[in-house]
Amino acid sequence: MENLSPLPFVLLIFLLLNVTASVAAPTAESVYTSFLRCLTNNTKSQDHVSDIVFAQTNSTFSSVLQAYIRNARFNTTSTPKPLLIVTPFEESDVQGAVICAKSIGIQLKIRSGGHDFEGISYVSDQPFIIIDMFQFRNITVDVQNEVAVVQAGATLGEVYYRIWEKSKVHGFPAGVCPTVGVGGHLSGGGYGNMLRKHGLSVDNIVDAKIVDVKGRILDKKGMGEDLFWAIRGGGGASFGVILSFTVKLVQVPKVVTVYRVVKSLDKNENTTEFVLQWQQVAPHTDDRLFMRLLLQPVSSKVVKGQKTIRATVIALFLGGADEVVTLMGKEFPTLGLNKENCTEMSWIDSVLWWANFDNTTKPDALLDRNVNSASFLKRKSDYVQKPISKEGLEGIWKKMVEVGKTGFVFNPYGGKMSEVSSDATPFPHRAGNLFKIQYSVNWEEPGIELENNFTRQARMLYSYMTPFVSRNPRSAFLNYRDLDIGTNSFGNNSYEEGAVYGVKYFNDNFDRLVKIKTAVDPENFFRNEQSIPTHTGLNTTGASKSGASELSHFSLYWKLMVKVGGLLLLELFI
CATH class of the missing domain: 3.30.465.10 (Uridine Diphospho-n-acetylenolpyruvylglucosamine Reductase; domain 3)
Incomplete structure (x- = not known):
């Protein structure tokens, strides 16, 4: 290899430093100033603009941000924070927020209740602002x-x-x-x-x-x-x-019935037979009856120091107790339901009961938003299309005990769900699905080691369940958001990456969603880690084609310069 002068290398470094300096990320303060000026010109109520835009320097910024964080995993000092939070009062505030976020080329996250399991509505790895809709509650x-x-x-x-x-x-x-x-x-x-x-x-x-x-x-x-x-x-x-x-x-009827029945594997209560029969009955019974099944690994009260499986049916019947007791006696004898297990009440009281309120609670408790409340959690989902055998269930019990704390929530389908076609809405999981599985694990203490441990537990159980659940694709429920099943890389608008998770959430409806997205938002402004991609791939940062801001391009420019620089350096030394 011939001797190389250091001059090209020095010039390359100088070029990279100048380019990156020219696209340096603006400060939160400059974004606030630009956004506030823009919003003042793009909303009908200019007088309240400063009251609905919260910069990081605002004394109430943290409380506004944390109020609707429902997963404590994303409420840490290291969690990326928005540059601004916008809390619109009026429709024109929302219009202005969209126009202004797009004009300065910054990602917009949209939050309503904050219950998205992966924090997608209020976390990002690139500069972003949140539009928080909590005041839109009429x-x-x-x-x-x-x-x-x-x-x-x-x-x-x-x-x-x-x-x-x-x-x-x-x-x-x-x-x-x-x-x-x-x-x-x-x-x-x-x-x-x-x-x-x-x-x-x-x-x-x-x-x-x-x-x-x-x-x-x-x-x-x-x-x-x-x-x-x-x-x-x-x-x-x-x-x-x-x-x-x-x-x-x-x-809804004036009187509905709720009940809860608990079985434990260590008490010789035919728990496995109970779950087998639930699979046969819950998706096919009277469509007025919904029986959720909880399966949890718990400490045994029979054998100290050992774990067992607890199975709990929680039910709502849109009718009276006598009718559902008779129905279950015929269809689900291992449930052992009698009238003493049942409580008749109004529909609104059943809402409170299902939300675990005390029986004396008044309906106005439903107006409590319970802000600033969150536990640490991980959720995943699956769909089951064939009943799991006795041998399969017994293997699952052993795996649940081995894994640790992760439990299941089985939600039965059938009834109306089997009558609506799979393409009537983007939600495709209709006829042919017996029940949906939610994998659920919660913990109370912070710490990356605990988080890694519990999320690993959920993933291990999810992996074990592969033979028992849907396949080609292995389906998932969008509202049980799970980044494990695929994401679209930062700054990307890849159809191929989007299809990895998109087909799991939407099955055959994914491509129609992509076509609609391409038509209504061709520059992919409204985007997140699992959003619907476009087919165009044009200007995927979401800024306008003319005058796109340096902010939205900063990280992409940096990656490009590093890549180009690396290629140039490689060429210099070949």
Whole structure:
């Protein structure tokens, strides 16, 4: 190899230093100043702009950020923080926030309730701002027409309470946790203990309002059938900012019945036979009955120092106790249900019961948002299409005890779920699925070693379950967000990477979602770690084609310079 002069190398380093200096990331203060100026010019209520934009230097920034962090894993000093938090009061505030975030080329994260299991709505590895919809909580109930207009920042508890205020014989099929936000829950599918009778939340949405990438407010007519289809199960955050949904109320009886039955493997209570029979009954019984099955590894009360498996059925029946006791006596004898196990109550009281409130709790407890409350958790999901055999269950019991703390939640399908076609909404998991599995582990203490241990437990159990669950693809539920199943790399808009997780969440509906995304947001402004990609790949940082800001390109430029520099250096020494 011939001798090389050091001059080209020095010039290359000088070039890299100058380029990277020219695209240095702006300060949080400069972003705040630019954004505030822009928002003042792009909202109808300029007088309150400074009250809804929180910079990192604001004394209340941390409390606003932490209020709706529902997974403590993402509430640490090392967790990346937004440069700004915007808490809109009015629709024009949301429009302005979209326009301004796009104009300065910064990623926009959208948060309604903060229950996304991987913190996607409030964490990013690139500069970002949060638009937090918690002040968008108006709910208008029209009992006569059996509809309600619900803003995206309302919680499910607030929805249930406002319906109950107007009618004692109406409800809405959605989740059992009252602090979940409407925007993410409904746009991702939304399910609860009435899904076998009334389907998913998305099956009961009749209209919506969204702010699109151009800052326009669109309703169902304005957005068109394709986009309206996409935001009912495809995740609203890939397509815009959901402002509200108009939902169809469902009728509920004046009296419903709840019950809880517990079996333990170490007490010779035929627990394995109990779970076998649950699989045969729960997805096929009267569609007014929803029986959730919890499976947990617990300390044995029979043999000290050993673990056993506890199986718990938690049920809602849309009818009286006598009827469900008779039904279970015929269909599910190992349940051993009698009237003493059952409690009759109003539908709103069943909402409180399912949320683990005390029996004396009044419905207005559902209005408590319970902010700044979070445990450490990891969740994963699967779908089961064939009953698990006795031998299979016995192997699972051993694995659960071996793994440690991770448990299962089995949610039965059937009923209405089997009647709706798999492409009626982006949510595809309909006929053919017996039940959905949630893998669930919680812990109370912080620390990376504990987090690694418990998340590893969940992954080990998930791996063990491979032979028992759906395949080609191994399906997953979008609202049980799980980054383990694939992500789209930073700054990327890869269809190939998006398909890895997208096909698991949406099966055959994924490609239609990609086509809609490409049509309505071709520059991929609305993006996150598991968003719907576009096919264009054009200007994927989300900034406008003309005058894209240095902020959004900083990390990409740096990676490009490093790559180019590396190639040049390699060429110099060959």
